[in-house]
Amino acid sequence: MSDLAWLIPILPLFGSLILLLSGRRIGEPRSGWIATSYVLASFVLTFIVYLDVLSHDEHHRRFTSTLFTWIPAGDFSVDIGFLVDPLSLTMCLFITGVGTLIHLYSIGYMHGDPDFSRFFAYLNLFTFSMLMLVLGDNLLLTFLGWEGVGACSYLLISFWFTDEKNASAGKKAFITNRIGDWGFMIAIFLTFFTFGSINYAEILDTAASNQVLESTATLIAVMLFIGAIGKSAQFPLYLWLPDAMAGPTPVSALIHAATMVTSGIYLLTRVNPILADAASWVPTMIAWVGVGTALFAATVAVAQNDIKKVLAYSTVSQLGYMFLAVGTGAYVAAIFHMITHAFFKALLFLGSGSVIHGMDGDQDMRHYGGLRRLMPITSITFIIGWLAIAGVPPFSGFWSKDEILAFAWNESPALWAVGLVTAVLTAFYMTRQVILTFFGRYRFADARPEEIATAWETRIGRTVEMAEEIAAEIEKIQKEIGETQTEIETAKTHLTETQQAATEIDPNDDAESDSEALAEAVIKAEDQVVSAENKLLELQNALQLAEENYETTKREIEEIKSEADEESQQLDSIFDDIPDVNKVKEYLPAEVEKRVEHHPHESPWTMTLPLVILAGLATVAGLIQLPFSSTLKRLEHWLEPTLFHNEVHLTISGGTMWLLAVIAVVSGLFGVLFATFVYQKKRIRPQVFEKAFLADAWTIDRRVSNFMGGPGTRGFQAISSFDSQVVDGTINGVARLVEWKSKGLQKIQNGLIRTYAALIGLGVVALLCWFLVRSNI
Amino acid sequence: MEVTTTWYLVLAAALFTTGTVGVLIRRNPLVLFMCVELMLNAVTLTFVAFGSALGGLSGQMAVFFALVVAAAEVVIGLAIIVAIARRHPTTAIDDFSTLRG
């Protein structure tokens, strides 16, 4: 049956091709079901092959089936061949198993997406590439899968590529991975140079019999390690993974948590004889890089508010644990943690996806709260995932993490201590996430701090406007007062003139009517003066009133501002009960009203079924490797043939192991309780931990981006212009020289057949001469 | 005096040279083809002569296939000439130098 192994990767490829060719016609949800069934078929086949391999004696569990020779080139020959052994089968089992569940989940998650079938085509293509990566029987085939998963990761991160942010996140992942791929490629070249072959069976057998120089093995191991840290997101090449969360959540679960990011650990485990031949500082370096990344990422995860970002940094941190295990020679523990991590991290990601789905795409945990009543299945499964990752016995995460920590202690207590601190931090941030999301008060409908701040600003703005209006009115009144005063002046002049005219009139004249008219005019002018003076008085009163009003408004503005300041002091705290928005109620944006209408809902069964299955697996996965007796270490026995006796054995006593386990459990519980203390009981303000420096990931990412955007870009532009000017110039110059010289030769090609025939005749003559001379007669 | 293989070979050499010269100096494509046939016949003559000298029939076998190839070649060649002549009435091959460099 093991010669059917080639079908395992081909099935998803087939599904992918079908969907790429006619996905649009197949449509939703059938294309999802097609994709899921191909991966499921692949899983069933893997399981059959697994049973078949299991029936063989444990020293004869390595099978290769070669389909055809891919690149025959002299000594260098690469086959399309599949290596079926316990290690690759283990990987295949959880890739196809978890893959099937995530495909099923995606049917629900991607519901209504216009590119539904394209998503599944990519997802199937990814599964194919990943299976090629683990099943390939030589480094180049693994590299093919390696690049394939990279390409699919790129396609899926920027799946919603119309958003600039997603597109650049995909590019970032792709470009960062190129650095690691450079290391992998150098390692392939070196391997061929050293072993004369890149076939695993040959290089591993040669390396296992210690026929390699230490320096060569060191170089190969370091280069492979560079490749591994790129794909598995370790320091300093981890930068792409947090951004990779821009993709749809099932992608984060499948590619950026369960499978692709573990391929670095798979690769290092696969070539363990080379690592064993390398200088002793190489494993030490791997262990320290791993544990350092684990601690670093855990500190960053503490301060993230995006539910997926927390999980992303958590993944980086957990991968660091696996590197720690590889570095300490605990390959079994690394694979063990890889498996349990695949279960619980996929579970957590899918759970977070379910939450995001229910919350209309909102990813900010500060807006969640109290979802356990609204999404019961999601919350229960998520809590199981949380218990697993926090290292609470008997959930699976405890067993694998405990084993890694035991090996770390075996190597150096310093490694163990850093690992333990990371474990505490892990328990802390995961508890924080669970509390913020599922416990406490339902906060989604609340006005958010930034909205309240905007509301205050609006309110201040309105009052300021009012003050301005009053000021304008004052100005207007003042202008009117001026006008009235001139009016009074004119009226008074008019009065004096009329009075004068009245006194100057000749009484002897018989113009009685004139004097009467003048007297009337005087009275009229007097009236005018009086009314103008009255108006002035009125206006002055109004001015006084307006000025008073203005003063009041100004004072009011000051009051509102100070009030707003006071409020904003409290705004960044998520502890407060329902934020008091009465003062600014009418100024809140319309979305707040709309959110009140939103009711979070549990996801459809296609999404909850994978959650339940994964929760079950995350609970019991520890059973495959229990430390109590050697017969219970099933995974170790199973993987033994692929490890060439390079697995380190613990030298510490059983008592110490128990002690370490107890310490690990106690510190994990301490992390949980401390987080409860902070976020549930609200005894300490969370700002104490959520530093901006941590939220910014120690500013590393930003600094790298700034450097690359500034001096880096200029440097590359300089190199590019050197290439186009000098290098291309040289080549083009040579070409032009040849072209110019060959104008002469061009004349021979005159298109006349008889000239050509004459040339052939000359050739015949020359050949005959040569034959004569050569025959030596 | 006896007729030996060499006699045939000398005759074939002369025939071949005549054919070659014909190919080089004639401008009518049909005549050019005929000269090619002369060269082919010279070669078949050597085949038969050598085959006869060595005994056996392999020489004649080669001639048989050369004959078939010659027939095919003439058919295609004449078809090309016909196709060209339809488009251009003069069939002096020096007029066609479209493919010059």
Next chain:
Amino acid sequence: MMEVTVFIICSVIVLSGALGVLIARNPVHAALFLVETLFGIAVLFIMLDATFLAAVQVVVYAGAIVILFLFVIMLLGVDKAEDLGIEPISGQRPLTIIIGTSILGLVLTTLLISVNGPTGTLAPTPEPTTNTKNLGEMLFTDHLFAVELTALLLTVAVVGAVSLARRIKGPLQPLPIVEAVSDEEIEVQETKDVE
């Protein structure tokens, strides 16, 4: 002595026919001279006990190929005389003389050196009467695959000839005839093309 006489007569027929093809100004005459050569060679084949080939030579070459030539001449009306006194390509004639004499001289030198002069004798030949039978047996046993391939080749040639010579619908585009021009003119034309 009889043999020598026949050989000399045949040689004269062959070479005179070949020279006729070489210098005949009219292509119809050239075709007739070709027939003469082919008949001469057929006789030589009989002398070499290749009776079947002699028959084929007459039937296929003289009977089919030369007739084909004549048909094409008739179809195209290209029986115009060719003026051999003019040579448009400069240097072609001297080159022809050099090549012709070199090939003849070199081949004869090779012959004389390797066969040590005209002394080689002809090996005893199998019964001439069984020639055709033997040839047939050999063709359809040892060389069966080659015979099959020959059939394919002929089929391809026929299909090719039909498709090449078929009449295309619509007016035919005349071939671009490029007059022999000097290099300067070519360069001028090229710069024009670039423009």
